[in-house]
Amino acid sequence: MLYKLQIKLKFVIFPGWIQAVYRNTYPLISDNTLQFITTDNEVQKYIGMWYNLVSEEGGRVGRWFGMRCENTTSSQWSYYIEGCTVCNYNVQFLNSVPRDKVKHWIINKTSTHLNIVCNKVTVLNFNFATDSDPDKTDGEHNWSREAESVRICFDVKLLLIMQ
Secondary structure: OHHHHHHHHHHOOOOOEEEOOOOEEEEOEHHHEEEEEEOOOOOOOEEEEEEEEEOOOOOEEEEEEEEEEEEOOOOEEEEEEOOOOOOOOOOEEOOOOOOOOOEEEEEEEOOOEEEEEEOOEEEEEEEOOOOOOOOOOOHHHHHOOEEEEEEEEEOOOOEEEEO
16 A cells, blocks of 8 residues: 555655655755655665755865664664764654654754744754763864755655655
């Protein structure tokens, strides 16, 4: 049944939504926001975002943010933010991710925070200056830069992204 759903969605997409392509780069919509929909909690399946960040001088640096479902029953998701946290899953966890099968994720990167909302519930409000691990010294400097685009990597069955 899911296979038929995937095939159908390739041709009939909700207005403004497209099926994400692995390792494709997408422009961010207004206010450095990225929106996507997942249709299942799949254990050990990740969604990663490579942010292309630009400094005031025009220099560019890429930084990785990833999240992964660790437990389908409790809807426990772990995450990591390159340069700010341990670069491994199953260490830091998103808060109170709804157990709904279909999830609408909104990820907003500002100059000070990475905010994640899932089905209208704030599951992460990460402050680059105060929430970074003590041994991570460049996170705030790099993540405070403007993001021009994001490359999506994932191994979930279906991921729709807002264009």
